[in-house]
Amino acid sequence: MSDTSRGPRRPGKPYRRPKKDPVRILAFDALRAVDERDAYANLVLPPLLRKAREKGDFDARDAALATELVYGTLRRQGTYDAVIAACVDRPLREVDPPVLDVLSLGTHQLLGTRIPTHAAVSASVELARVVLGDGRAKFVNAVLRKVAQADLDTWIARVAPPYDEDPEDHLAVVHSHPRWVVSALWDSLGGGRAGIEELLAADNERPEVTLVARPGRATTGELLAEEAAVPGRWSPYAVRLTEGGEPGAIEAVRDGRAGVQDEGSQLVALALAAAPVEGRDERWLDGCAGPGGKAALLAALAAGRGAVLLAAEKQPHRAGLVARALAGNPGPYQVVAADGTRPPWQPGSFDRVLMDVPCTGLGALRRRPEARWRRRPEDLEGFAPLQRALLRSALDAVRVGGVVGYATCSPHLAETRAVVEDLLKQHPDAELLDARPLLPGVPDLGEGPDVQLWPHLHGTDAMYLALIRRTG
DSSP: OOOGGGGOOOTTTTOOOOOOOHHHHHHHHHHHHHHHHOOOOOOOOOOOHHHHHTTTOOHHHHHHHHHHHHHHHHHHHHHHHHHHHSSSSOOOSSHHHHHHHHHHHHHHHHHHOOOOOOHHHHHHHHHHHHOOOOHHHHHHHHHHHHHSSSSOOOOHHSOOOOTOEEEEEEEHHHHOOOOOHOOOOOHHHHHOHHHHHHHHHHHHHOOEEEEEEEEEOOOOEEEHTTTTTTSSSOOOTTEEEEEEEOOGGHHHHHTTSSEEEEEEHHOOOOOOOHHHHHHSOOOOEETTTTHHHHHHHHHHHHHHTTTTEEEESSSHHHHHHHHHTTTSSSEEEEEEETTTTTSSSSTTEEEEEEEEOOOOOOTTTTTTTTTTHHHHTHHHHHHHHHHHHHHHHHHHEEEEEEEEEESSSSOOOGGHHHHHHHHEEEEETTEEEEOOOOOOOOOTTTTTEEEEEHHHSSOOOOOOEEEEEEOO
16 A cells, blocks of 8 residues: 555655654644643643653753744744745645644744754754655645745734734734734733833743742742742742753752742732731631642741631642642641632631632733633633622631732733722722732832732733722
């Protein structure tokens, strides 16, 4: 039986087997998982890299290149799609997804890295021969040769509409975000062109790995002994690994005494813990605790004051992650699998409540760049009832004089201020506290009383926090 995937052979020319490039094959496999299974690259890539290292195929430089190829391609997908569309004779929707993944990987190497042009094209064509066959490899070769005729700035000038004619669409192509996300972020940020361009550009930068030294269990001094480690910008428990690295190789992280946690997430927990409450301060609740980062920090802070944290998470497997994150906490705590909208606890049981609600995740696009292409405006309508129900439940759970922290990893106004304003309209027995003084040293916190953090201003995820006191 003939192998038709190889295409016709030239008479007298022996067939040459394609060269297998482990780095690019791994990057292609990761992109296929993201596309086919709606997987997240930050979850798919580590086990692929670990398996490759165990087989002896990879060294540290290979792993770094594979990581750059995957994340760089995903971050600039919108821009690259526009460039590729200008180089093919059919709508992109008619290009098979695996072929488009190879084209996107090749385009990133050509326009987004320092890999020489001939090497980027030839490596991509060899990848296509391995994973697609000779016939489609010729198509990949033809398209990438067109892409290689100009640099990124020249291509953007060709494919992006002028800013003066359509600002949102221009920014969407230049900075590789869906137009509706550009519009929503601009509304939340306010201001003119400079601010939104800085924010969108920050979304496309590789974030540093940030660690948290859990109080009573680890110190920042211990973590700063690691290579290329520097103190956090704002949190007293944060340490940044400026050259990335493998956090799981650090003893304190491996033991659970420290963890990987964005500094914005740390600030949310610290602000809630620092908020003034009237009367006792003995029982704390994290009502949406999975996967456990904020809960672990809150539990450690609570233990230092003789308080107890109850960490609740609806999904049992995520509750298991919370339990692992809290294991070894120096003080008492409890983890339960419970729905925050139908809680098992009595009203008014807690002095402090954190409700970090499910959301679109538009504040973490640096870490999950593929999320920007999966989300749709209608997703906001799906989250809205749950966010409001969880915030109402949090207010019910806190006693008079206690404080609720409403948090979300999204700056979208429909998920932040709109939710809080609706609650305050319905509950005259609640008042907003000024959260800004509870983030000491952090600049550019706006007019308050709530707080919105930003990647381009604070180097954090775009976390939102409102602190609400129950008054009656």
